[in-house]
Amino acid sequence: MEKLVIATRRSQLALWQSEYVKSLLQEHYPDMQIELQEFVTKGDKILDVPLAKIGGKGLFTKELEVAMLEGTAHLAVHSLKDVPTQFEDGLQLAAVTKRFDPRDALLSNKYASIDDLPQGAIVGTTSLRRRMAIMMLRPDIVLKDLRGNINTRIAKLNAGEYDAIILAATGIQKLKIEHEVKYFAPISTDMMIPSMGQATLGIETTNDPKVLEIVKVLNDENAHIESTIERSFVDTLQGGCQVPIGVKATIIDENSIRVQAIVGLPDGSESISEDITVSIKDYEKAGRQLAQNFIDQGARELLDRAEKLAFK
Numbered sequence: 001m002e003k004l005v006i007a008t009r010r011s012q013l014a015l016w017q018s019e020y021v022k023s024l025l026q027e028h029y030p031d032m033q034i035e036l037q038e039f040v041t042k043g044d045k046i047l048d049v050p051l052a053k054i055g056g057k058g059l060f061t062k063e064l065e066v067a068m069l070e071g072t073a074h075l076a077v078h079s080l081k082d083v084p085t086q087f088e089d090g091l092q093l094a095a096v097t098k099r100f101d102p103r104d105a106l107l108s109n110k111y112a113s114i115d116d117l118p119q120g121a122i123v124g125t126t127s128l129r130r131r132m133a134i135m136m137l138r139p140d141i142v143l144k145d146l147r148g149n150i151n152t153r154i155a156k157l158n159a160g161e162y163d164a165i166i167l168a169a170t171g172i173q174k175l176k177i178e179h180e181v182k183y184f185a186p187i188s189t190d191m192m193i194p195s196m197g198q199a200t201l202g203i204e205t206t207n208d209p210k211v212l213e214i215v216k217v218l219n220d221e222n223a224h225i226e227s228t229i230e231r232s233f234v235d236t237l238q239g240g241c242q243v244p245i246g247v248k249a250t251i252i253d254e255n256s257i258r259v260q261a262i263v264g265l266p267d268g269s270e271s272i273s274e275d276i277t278v279s280i281k282d283y284e285k286a287g288r289q290l291a292q293n294f295i296d297q298g299a300r301e302l303l304d305r306a307e308k309l310a311f312k
Helices: 012-028 062-070 128-137 150-158 169-175 209-218 221-237 280-296 299-310
Strands: 003-009 033-039 075-079 091-096 104-108 122-124 142-144 164-168 183-186 201-206 245-251 256-264 271-279
Touching: 003 012, 003 062, 012 033, 012 075, 012 150, 012 169, 012 201, 012 209, 033 062, 062 075, 062 091, 062 201, 091 209, 091 221, 104 150, 104 169, 122 150, 128 142, 128 245, 128 256, 150 164, 150 169, 164 169, 169 183, 201 209, 221 245, 221 256, 221 280, 221 299, 245 280, 256 280, 256 299, 271 280, 271 299, 280 299
Parallel strands: 003 033, 003 075, 122 142, 122 164
Antiparallel strands: 075 201, 091 201, 104 164, 104 183, 245 256, 256 271
8 A cells, every 4th residue: 555544633632643653654664655634523623512412522533434434544543532432334443552641630730639629629621530530539629611622721721710620641741741730740540540541542444454454563462452441341331421431451460450440420429439350361351241240230320320410
C-alpha cells in the first residue's frame, strides 16, 4: 500500500495522538505516504450538554467511522476510553498502543490535592464516574459541569470558574501543559478507578487485510491484555459512559493481573466494588467473570438507577 489515510478529530490532543501513531508507522514503513484527514465530530460541537444526555462517547467516533466505511480513510486513532465495546459491521478494533499514565488528575491553582480542598469547593467534571468517586471521597464538594477540549477546560479553571477540575492525566502530559496551572496532581487508582482503556490509543480499521497487516506493528501486548479485561467487563455489564463505571487492569508480573472495578450512583451514595488478582492466562475471560459477579450483586439494577439519575 503506497498511501495510508488516518482519520482523526481536530482537537489538539487528538492530533497529537494521530501524529504519534503516524510516527510509529513511518518507523516501520518509511516509504509509505501517510496523511491525516481531520474531522469535527458531533461530540466536539455540542459543548453545553453532558455526554450522557446526548448519546455517549460514540459521538466522538461516528464521523471517523463513516469515512472508513466510505473508503476515504483507512484507519482511525481514538482514545480507547471513547471507543464503544461494539462495532458496526465492517469495522473492528485492530490494535491498541502502549499505555500512558492511566490515572485521573486534579488541576488547581489553589489546592494541591483532593484532601486540601476546603468544604464546599467547586470542582469541575461532567464524567459520571469521576463524580461518583469524588462524592465518595468528599461528599461536601460542589460539582459543576465541565465540557470542552483540554485547553478550554484549563482556561475556565484559570478564569476562576472552579476551585479545581478533574481530567485524565495523560492528556495533560502528552501536550506538556502541566505548567499552565499551579498544581497538577495525578490521583491514585485506589482513590479514583479510571475508565476502561484510559491512556491507551485504539486503532480502528475496516476488515481490509492489507490495513490489518500494516497496523499489527502498533499493538502492545500488555495494553491488549489489560484493555481486553476492561472492555469485556463493561461490555458484559452493558454499560457505557451514560453510567458510572470504573475498571483498571494492571499487569503485576508474568503470572498475575490486578483488577480494580466499581459501579455505582453518580452521587456516590451506593456502589459495588472489587479489587482482585487474576491469573494472566485467564485474561480473556476475567472481565466477563468479574462483571457476572457484579451482576449477581445487583449491578445492572444499580446502573439502571444511575442512568435515570443522569438523565434527570
